[in-house]
Amino acid sequence: MSKSSNNFHLVKIKKTYKASFAEMVLVFAFAAVLGYFIETGYVFLVVGKFVKRGMLLGPYCPIYGFGALILYYCFYDVKPTVKNIPSIFIIASLLLGSFELLCGLGFKYILGIEMWNYSGKFLNILNYTTVPILIGWGILGTIYVFFIHPLILKFVNLFPKKVMNKLAIVILCIFLGDWLISTKRINLDPQILTDLVNPQDVT
Numbered sequence: 047m048s049k050s051s052n053n054f055h056l057v058k059i060k061k062t063y064k065a066s067f068a069e070m071v072l073v074f075a076f077a078a079v080l081g082y083f084i085e086t087g088y089v090f091l092v093v094g095k096f097v098k099r100g101m102l103l104g105p106y107c108p109i110y111g112f113g114a115l116i117l118y119y120c121f122y123d124v125k126p127t128v129k130n131i132p133s134i135f136i137i138a139s140l141l142l143g144s145f146e147l148l149c150g151l152g153f154k155y156i157l158g159i160e161m162w163n164y165s166g167k168f169l170n171i172l173n174y175t176t177v178p179i180l181i182g183w184g185i186l187g188t189i190y191v192f193f194i195h196p197l198i199l200k201f202v203n204l205f206p207k208k209v210m211n212k213l214a215i216v217i218l219c220i221f222l223g224d225w226l227i228s229t230k231r232i233n234l235d236p237q238i239l240t241d242l243v244n245p246q247d248v249t
Contacts, residue, residue, distance in 0.1 A: 069210070072214060082110070106221075126192045138191065141187070143180035147174045147175045
């Protein structure tokens with residue numbers, strides 16, 4: 047097989063592998079919680095104060111959970127070698143940056159709400175992502191693929207299958223219940239979204 051063929055193999059999904067539903071839910075949950083703390087820490091560095099992130103009541107940001115699943119399937123069978131770092135970085139930045147952009151546009155033009163806005167920021171792309179953020183996604187995605195995801199999988203697979211299935215159902219119910227409550231809460235108080243978009247103005 048030629049070198050070019052090996053490069054293309056980098057982004058192939060491993061067809062013989064089928065993740066269980068419970069495994070996907072648990073990976074999503076762990077990444078969503080981790081993303082919440084990353085997001086909160088990032089905002090703290092930018093505005094100098096702790097501001098709760100995400101529209102949901104719980105300490106999790108679903109966009110990171112979905113991003114983790116995207117990386118899960120794209121890089122499942124990629125070997126963690128130094129030569130793969132540039133390709134993973136580029137692909138992760140484009141995939142996750144595009145996902146963030148599509149989510150922002152979808153929230154704005156389909157649901158009529160604005161979860162974030164980068165208008166006026168350096169090299170912003172359609173107001174819902176920026177080139178520096180794409181680079182950040184690439185770095186974060188690479189770190190996730192090489193270090194975080196293997197740890198999550200190792201922990202998840204410690205649970206017996208029956209326990210994993212029950213835990214996944216509980217987590218799903220928590221997320222869905224939180225989403226329903228939070229949506230109603232935001233409809234009653236639109237200021238919540240304003241604070242999300244402008245964390246520097248939160249008192």
